Structure formats: C-alpha cells, structure tokens
Amino acid sequence: MDVTEGALLWSPNDQVKVGARITAYQRWLGRDGDYDDLWRWSVDDLEGFWNSIWTYFDVLGTRADGPVVTGGEMPDVHWFAGSTINYARNALRHARTQPDRVALLAADESGNRRPITYRELAREVARVSAGLRALGVGRGDRVAAYLPNVPEAVIGFLATASLGAIWSSCSPDFGVSAVVDRFAQIEPVVLLAVDGYRYNGRSFDRRDAVTSIAAALPNLRAVVQVQSDDYAVRGTAAVHPTTVTWASLGADTDLQEPEYTDVPFEHPLWVLYSSGTTGLPKPIVQGHGGIVLEHLKELSLHVDVGPDDVLFWFTTTGWMMWNLLVGGLLVGSTVVLYDGSPAHPDPLALWRVAAEAGITHFGVSAAFLTAGAKQDLRPAEEFDLSALRFVGSTGSPLPPEGFAWVYERVGADVLLGSISGGTDVCTAFLGSVPLLPVHAGVLPCRHLGAKVEAYDPAVPDPPFRPLIDEVGELVVTAPMPSMPVMFWNDPDRSRYREAYFDVFPGVWRHGDWVRIRPDGGAVVYGRSDSTLNRGGVRMGTADFYRVVEGFGEIADSLVVDTGHLGAEGRLLLFVVPAAGETLDDAVISRLRSTLRSELSPRHVPDEIRVVRGVPRTLSGKKLEVPVRRILLGADPDQVANRGALVDPDVLDEYRP
C-alpha cells in the first residue's frame, strides 16, 4: 500500500462536524472561529479554558473562588488552589443517571464476556472501598495492584481513589524485580494481586511471584488475592501473613455507592512509571483534579466519546493507556477491558471483539495496525464494524501506510486518531479532532490546552527559537493540569526538573522530535534521545522504520546510532525476518539501496545484523536507548529490567 505522507484520507462531512461533541462545546462557549482559533485561545487563556472545562462538564467538586493557575514558571505552578474533588465520585456519577448502562465489559482471549452495569460497579466499589478502609487504608496511603486488565483492577482503583488513597498498578507479566523496582519506591500498604493469568492460550501461575513481591514490600499490611478462573480451583496460597480474598473485602457492606473522601485538586490520584536511561523507573504522580479535567477534555472533545459509546483500547494495567481508558467512565461510556493476547486465537481477535461488542471507539498500538497492514488483514470484510466511528493508534508514530490501511481495510468513514503524548501527562498532546481532515502520517492538531511547539535544539537559552515546518524538539510551553504534581520521593523536585526542564529552562521538553506544519498538524519522528545524526543530518528513527519495515521479508527492526557528544559513531540496523523468510545477501543489498535512495546515502547502515527479536517494553516500545548503551559497552542488566520486557532474552543478542 503505497501512500505519500500528507495524502488526504478522510474529511469530516457536515453531519460529523455538527454532531461532534466539540461543536456542542464551542456553541456553549459562544466562540466563533475554526479549530485553530479555539486551540490558540485554549493555550493563551488557561484561566478561561480550564474554567470552561470544569463548568461545561459540570465537574463534581467544590470550586474555590481563586485563580485557576498560580505560581511561577513550570514546574512551580499550582492548579485550582483551595478547590476539592474526588475522581471516583465523578466516574461513578453515572450510576445515578444511567444505572443499567453497562459500565465495564470484560472480554478475554478465551471468549468470556462479563458485563457490569454502572449500578453494579458503584456497589462493588463501595464494597471494596469499605474493605480497604477496614484494612486501615486511608487518605494518602498507597494501594498497589498486580492485576491484568480485568474489572477488579478498575474497581480496586476507584475504591482506592474514593478513599483519597493512591493507586499504582503493574501487569502480571511484569517480572518480580520490575515490579519491586516500581512498588518498593512508593511503599504500598495493600497489594491486590492475581494468582495467575492466561496469555496466548497458556496459563501462567503467579503465586510465587506475588510471594516474592510481597516479601519485598515491608510496609504491606495485607495482600488481597484476586483469583483468576485458572487458579481458583487450587485455593489461595498464603503469600503474606494477612492474606484475604477479594470476595471477603467489605462483604458486610450494603452501601450502593462508596463514601467519598474529598481531597484537594492536586491530591495524588495515582503513580505511573516511566523508565529513563538510568536508575529506577521515575514514579510520576498525577492529581485527582488534573486528571478529571484532562480526561474529560481529551475523551469527549478529541476522541468524541460520550454516554452512548463503547470505548476500547488494547492495553495492560502497566501502561498509561489503561488509566486513560478508565477515564471513559468519566464521560459515562461503556469501557471494554480486554485480558489476553491481541493475537489469540488469531490476528483478528480484537476486531472480532469490536464487532461483537459494538465498539464505537477502538484503540490499539501503532505496531498492531502496521502488523495488520503487513499481514494484509481485512477486518471490514470479515466482520460487521458498522458501529465503529474512531480508530486510535499510539505507542509510536504510525507510518502513512498504517493510516492508509485503516481507511482501506477497517472503515472509510472512521476518524483515525493517531495520538502522541505519554505517561508523563497521561494523555495526548497531539492527535485528531472530528472537525479536521486526516492526512497520511500527520496528526491533525495540537490538542486543546496543550501548547505544543517545536524548538530548535541549537538554541537552548531564551529567547528560544520555535520552528514551523522544520523538525525540532517537542516542547510544551504552557502548563497542563495533568502534568505531574510531583515525583514520589523527590522532595526538592530535582528529579522532576531534570526529567523535563533541564534543556529549555521553564519549558517542558518531552523528548520527541516533531514538525509542526503550517496548517497546525504535526508529524512525530520518534524519541529525540535516539536520533540518528549522520554528518549533521538528524533523523528520527520512525523514518528509518518506515522504509525497513516496508519490506515484506522483515517483521521488525531496530536502528541505533552509536555517535556520542558530536562524534560520529556507527549506524547499526537490526532486522528480524518475517515468518518463513531468510534475509539473504540479495535482500540485504536491496535494503541498503532502498535506504540510500529513500533516506540518504548517509543513512545506509554501517552494519545490518539479523536478530531473533527486537527488545520491547510490555507496552510495545522499542528499547532504542538501552540498546545503544549496550552497544557502547554497558551491561544489559544495568540498562534494562528484563522483567519489564516482552522477550527478555533477546537483549543479549545486542551485545557488541
């Protein structure tokens, strides 16, 4: 499927524009103008914009009279000082207005489906909240979860939030040390843990892992065992002196809704983690109020989800997309949770669920869509996907061919939202809006409230140099309420500053390359810390992958430039053969000449190595920077935690 970047693939018709939630919001605001005018206002008048989001969505909480933002330059700003709120109250408000609507639809790879209505969800959250309270959990305590993407995770999260306690989750495919690296930093008092899970047709017993994790968390008062269907028959193992079952939590409660603890706007809601190049994963704390406002805006105005919609995103509990997915409850939609492999029993598994469940908004990783394109899957021919209105993609830049495949093989009328943001803000900065057309490889807009610019990396001192139609560092030049309220255990905020503010003082540097187009759209080129700099020509790795992975013989690839501090290094390309293919000299030489003609002669690799696999995090990101460090001599175990990788052993193939 050959398509050039920028080719027009979809335009919203009048019906789409008039019916879009953002149009209703704009009408309510009484502001005329196009999307670009609205975006400009949203980032220049933070006070007016975020106030409007609170009021328009009728956020439940107590809004103090003071200003929306106070303080100095980022990160020393505060939001809605004096206001109080609780995330769980806002998510469960729909139990009163639409009690019989399905809130959660749990689907798994074995074909089981479990619907839970808003009324049932509120009751379950009330029960678990009472149970946690009885275990001594209160405001500010941490509750950690080692759970798959099942309803118990959402219930546990809402129960934790209702108490003003702080949530943190890891997926059970994380290894023990990866989990301990994360949870030990936040000293949880309760651990919710599954005894096992199924993935790709196999069962995995996690009871020994849970015992080891619990032993490494000295502040733990109890482990709550959530039994998977696989292991329930074996009974619970006492993994901690206080081990209780999920079912026993709050069993004597007859509350229909939890008792909510209202907390200050910036009170910690959860801790997410982002792995840097060194040290332990950064424990990123986001607040109740910031997340409620950001997710209402993001899901309603950009993704266009509402109470009649069915929202799905393939994710585990260890990726921020889980947290954003759960935000579907804030807008009253049905949230589909999928537990298992996206390719079991076959590569069409998720599309089958989409058809069966009438999914209206279907999100996956870019890698999932490009794999579908490569395998020439034709979901729209196999299933009735007529309910589908939005297809989301994230995790890495979606190449133009992936865009084209969605419009050709999934649905000609869907809004494709290739979104880009990250764990650090638990949302997207860039993506789509139902008012703007979609062009191949282009993210149509900067999202409301996200003042994204591209800065010239050669000008790190004020006045900085914003670029248009040139590739620069993706920066955010105005604060957003979902930016971290702090990093855990970082009292002087030095870790927080170092993570985002040490390149352009007072400006959030995200670590991606981006080009802002004159029409307001954006193209993301991958991580700026894994740039390929050949003879001064900088290129994001996404350009490279687009060419390499366009080869039918190649299933996956990873490229690394070992250059350092201005000194030119070697350009190494690792390629994984597609099933049944051998990468012989003829293919490799065709690859070299294609890279030469499509990229530049400077981007022909010094070496191409065939490997068994590309190391990826459990949320699908390629380990470009850690591999670079391995190639420069670091020990693989010092640069990456194998427990947080899909296929830990492949790392060894990258030793120099």
Ligand SMILES: CC(=O)CC(=O)O
């Ligand atoms: C929204 C995102 O940016 C998700 C991710 O890539 O982690």
